[in-house]
Amino acid sequence: MITIRKAQQSDCSFLASIILLAENTGNEITAYTKMFNKTNEELLPIFEKIINNETQGHPLAYKSFLIATENGVPASAFAIYKEGEFGDSNHLTTGALMTGFDRKSMATAFGFLKNNSELGLTKKINTLQIDCVATLPEYRGKGMLRQLMHAAEQDAKMNQINELQIQVWKKNEGAIGAYSKLGFKIEEEKLSHSEKENGKVLMIKNI
């Protein structure tokens, strides 16, 4: 039986694995492994620490996550937050990363992002942002994403939000197809300078 619930502090280990899994589809130009030049195994405990904070409004906080469980076991998750509610979500994410990495690592990581700055998409204020989407491999194909998205839409409606936004990599055709089936449409694309056929795609759904 699949159940959707809000994440708790005890989920931080699972959520750290979700955040890193979401960034390892093989289509990413920028990912935490590349930014910080570390393996997933090295990043896992760092992200477990980072997301164990009480803030909201950005993806690197456990309170932002919705989790799908099967028979009580966490299997799939994503972060949702209203853009701008607690400040610029990207700035809050920067702060969260600063709690896990020293300043030298941060400067290196953001130098990497600077080299790919053409990929930056604007998150519209007061939209519901969906971020860090992943399902553990053994639970895929069970409709968990659809159920999570339904819960996210209910959350948005309760908070008078009428637009959902999600960013995906252009080469991740599987994800683009899955979100299209859920009613999302491509709104904007930013192509990469280094990988001509890849880039960031903004998909939106009005509810």
Next chain:
Amino acid sequence: MEKYHKQLTQVFRNVFQNNAIEITRSTTAADIDQWDSITHLDLITATEESFSIEITGFDVMGLKNVGDLLDLITRKLED
């Protein structure tokens, strides 16, 4: 005019390389074109250097606008 406002304005002008920038307590990233996640780290670092303070990640997660940053600077310097 608020204490430290003039000095922080200069920090913004240096980071964003724009001498026309004016900031108020309600200024947010939405008001300044280049104020993205990348330049935010530059802004934090430049603020630390200008005011000789240390700003933590938890401090940054508490910042919603320029007013919050001015309050943080005041706390760091006067508490």
